[in-house]
Structure formats: C-alpha cells, structure tokens
Amino acid sequence: MTKRNYIIPIFIPHMGCKNNCVFCNQRFITKNLNPMTLEDVDLNIRTNLDFLKDKNNIEVAFYGGSFTGINKKDMINYLELVNEYINKNLINSIRLSTRADYIDGEILNTLKKYKVKTIELGVQSMLQDVLDKNMRGQKIEDVLNSSILIKNYGFKLGLQMMTGMYYSNKEKDLYTAEAIAMLKPDFVRIYPTLVLPETYLKKLYDQGLYRVMNLYECIDSLNQIVKVFESRNIPIARIGLPYEINENDNLIGPRHPSLRELVYSNIYLEIIEKYLDDFSNVKDIKIYASNKNLSYIVGYRCQNKKKLIKEYKFFNISFKYKDIEGMIIEKDSQMINISREEIFKR
Structure with missing residues (x-):
C-alpha cells in the first residue's frame, strides 16, 4: 500500500517569475499579496506540524512561483x-515547483544538498506556438533537457500541463499530454485554463x-488526456x-468541486455502455470494482446509475466491492x- 504524503504548502506567488504569462495571477489564486517572510514560513510549518502530530511522510512544498528563479540567497534561506x-x-x-529554464546542474546540486526530493515543472504546453502566444517565455528544449537532467540527478519529476489555453485546442492539448507522457514523469497535474481577473487573458476574453x-x-x-x-x-x-x-470568485471557465470525479465517471460510463448491446432482456446487473473505482462508476451524485436505469430500463443495478484493478459486470450467471487496460485504452 502506498504511504500517504502530508503536504505543508508554502505559497510564494510570482517569486522568481521573469514572465507574466497571459493566464497567470498567482496572487489572486493564493490570496497572498506579498511573498512569505522566513518568519511567516516558520509559523506556517509549526502550525501545520501541530495539526499533523504523529503523522509520517510530511513534505514542505513551495508553490506559486518559480522557486529556483528567486534570488539564490533567499532560496537557500528558505x-x-x-x-x-x-x-x-x-x-x-521538500518539493518545489519551478520553470524548466531555471534548471541546471549547479541548481540541482544545491537542491540535493538541502534534501529536496521532488521538482515540478510548469510545462503548460509542448507546442512552441502556444507557449509564445501565452508569453510563457520558455522553449520546448528547456522542458526536454530539464526533465532528463532532473531524473538523472535522482529527483522525482512532476510535470504540469494546462488545457484550453489561448491559441490551443483539443488536438493540441492531446499532443501535449502524449509528449509529456514520453518524458516518463513520476506524476502529472492537469489544470484547465480559467480566466482570472487582472490578466491579459481577461482582456482577450473581453475582446x-x-x-x-x-x-x-x-x-x-x-x-x-487522462x-x-x-x-x-x-x-x-x-x-x-x-x-x-x-x-466564491467570479472566475470564467470550467470549474467544478468534483472535476476529477466527473472525468473518471465519464470514462467508466463510456466503457459500460460499450457492453450494453449484450444486455438485451436483462433486468438485473451487478458491477464489481474497488471502492475507489465504484464511486466513479456510480458517478457524481449517482448520475451514472440514474442514466443506466433510465435509458436502459434496468430493474435493478447494484455495485459491489471487489479487490480488482478493472471491473466485472455480472448479468444472470x-x-x-x-x-484496467481496456478501461483506459485510447
């Protein structure tokens, strides 16, 4: 069983960022108007440690800016x-997020010395025209070279991408996902683009x-993409x-409190419906899966279950726990x- 990591987040909005990407307003997202002082960081850590008493695998994570782009003295002080x-x-x-063009051997040696284990790169897109239109200010080669270097130095690599960016589309986003997957990161984050106030993207939207x-x-x-x-x-x-x-903010774009659940529920419903031609004259079915996957199969607020009963006229559909990676559909005997491979097959 994978051990859970407990994160103490330290937000350093815009620190180290040389570019003002069209979509970015980190201070709005984090509600931090000023960078955290050492005293702020220390208080934040102590407060969280009190809450996480007796917990193992605790990480401090520097989010919101480009950590390796800030003044070296300040970085080392943190x-x-x-x-x-x-x-x-x-x-x-320690884990941190930064830009791909702020990584080199000297920086990685410093991070290793101070027990950093995980480095996340804000990739956003693997297409140069999309990066340029969004004033990202980095090259695809930066992502390729830094990803290889980070893994060679023994760090865990996380890569972040965005969907729906200015000048992108569904096909370009899918290309980015494929290109990121080829770099074999240890994990990824996927952020659909939201229009934040006081950004150039908001101006483009208004126009x-x-x-x-x-x-x-x-x-x-x-x-x-999933x-x-x-x-x-x-x-x-x-x-x-x-x-x-x-x-509570008037943001523009695709938001939902259970976005991940909606996506995975959509994938599981898709695969179940693929087999429904085999269910003629069947009124009762059972679906078996792990606890986590059962929640996706039932759907957000039981939407999948309701749809299956309404559209396919099942008299009863039940969901049962079974310790498997995929799922089993039972009808009669x-x-x-x-x-799992079929569920996520493209």
Whole structure:
C-alpha cells in the first residue's frame, strides 16, 4: 500500500517569475499579496506540524512561483529553514515547483544538498506556438533537457500541463499530454485554463479573442488526456485548481468541486455502455470494482446509475466491492471481465 504524503504548502506567488504569462495571477489564486517572510514560513510549518502530530511522510512544498528563479540567497534561506525541521526528523523532505529554464546542474546540486526530493515543472504546453502566444517565455528544449537532467540527478519529476489555453485546442492539448507522457514523469497535474481577473487573458476574453471551454467540452477533452497517462501508469496528482480556492470568485471557465470525479465517471460510463448491446432482456446487473473505482462508476451524485436505469430500463443495478484493478459486470450467471487496460485504452 502506498504511504500517504502530508503536504505543508508554502505559497510564494510570482517569486522568481521573469514572465507574466497571459493566464497567470498567482496572487489572486493564493490570496497572498506579498511573498512569505522566513518568519511567516516558520509559523506556517509549526502550525501545520501541530495539526499533523504523529503523522509520517510530511513534505514542505513551495508553490506559486518559480522557486529556483528567486534570488539564490533567499532560496537557500528558505531551504535552510526547512532543513532545521528535517534534521529534527519532524519533516521528511521538500518539493518545489519551478520553470524548466531555471534548471541546471549547479541548481540541482544545491537542491540535493538541502534534501529536496521532488521538482515540478510548469510545462503548460509542448507546442512552441502556444507557449509564445501565452508569453510563457520558455522553449520546448528547456522542458526536454530539464526533465532528463532532473531524473538523472535522482529527483522525482512532476510535470504540469494546462488545457484550453489561448491559441490551443483539443488536438493540441492531446499532443501535449502524449509528449509529456514520453518524458516518463513520476506524476502529472492537469489544470484547465480559467480566466482570472487582472490578466491579459481577461482582456482577450473581453475582446472576444479567446473562448473558454465549457464544462462538458472540458470533460470530453480530459477524458482522452487522462487515458494517455493512465494507460502508461503515470499517476495524476490533481485535475483542476482546488475548488475552495476560488468558489466564491467570479472566475470564467470550467470549474467544478468534483472535476476529477466527473472525468473518471465519464470514462467508466463510456466503457459500460460499450457492453450494453449484450444486455438485451436483462433486468438485473451487478458491477464489481474497488471502492475507489465504484464511486466513479456510480458517478457524481449517482448520475451514472440514474442514466443506466433510465435509458436502459434496468430493474435493478447494484455495485459491489471487489479487490480488482478493472471491473466485472455480472448479468444472470454471465461475468464480463473488463481489465484496467481496456478501461483506459485510447
């Protein structure tokens, strides 16, 4: 069983960022107007440790800026502070997010010295024209070279992509997912684009030059992207921004408190419906899967279950726990075994 990591997040909005990407307003997302001082970081760590008392595998994570792009002295000060807790066995490791063009051998040696274990790169797109239009200011070669270098130095590699960016589309997003998967990251994050206030993207939107995906288009696109990573056993750490960060803000774009569940439920419903031609004159069926997958199969607020009963006239459909990776559909005495590979086959 995989051990759970407990994250203490430290937000450093815009610190180290040389570019102002068209979609970005980190201070709006994090609600932090100023970078966290060492005193702020120390207080945040102590407060979280009190809450996480008796927990193992605790990580401090620097999010929101480009950590390796900030002033080297400041960067080392942050790392030294966290290392005081690591040396006392109160914290296990450090993770950070940064840009691909802020990685080289010298930086990686410094990070290794201070017990950083995980580095996440904001890739966003693997197409240069999309990066340029979004004023990202990095090259595809930066992503390729940095990803290889990070893995060669023994760090865990996380890669972040965005969907629905300005000048992108469903096909380009799928290409990005495929290109990222070829780099064999240890995990990925997928962020559908939201239009934030006080960004250039908001101006483009107001001028009718940028159209956001609606929720259904977003789920359809994510359906294929998730399959790219799942079919290669690449864990997806997150889909979408945490909803509670912006649930009361008037943001534009595909948001939902259970976006991940909607996407996976869509995938499982798709595979179940594929077999429904075999269910003529059957009124009762049972579906077996692991606890996690059963929730996806039933669907958000039982939407899949309701649809199956309504559209296919099942008298009863039940869902049973079974310790398997795929799922089994039982009708009468017939068992249909569906492997995990088939569920996530593209």
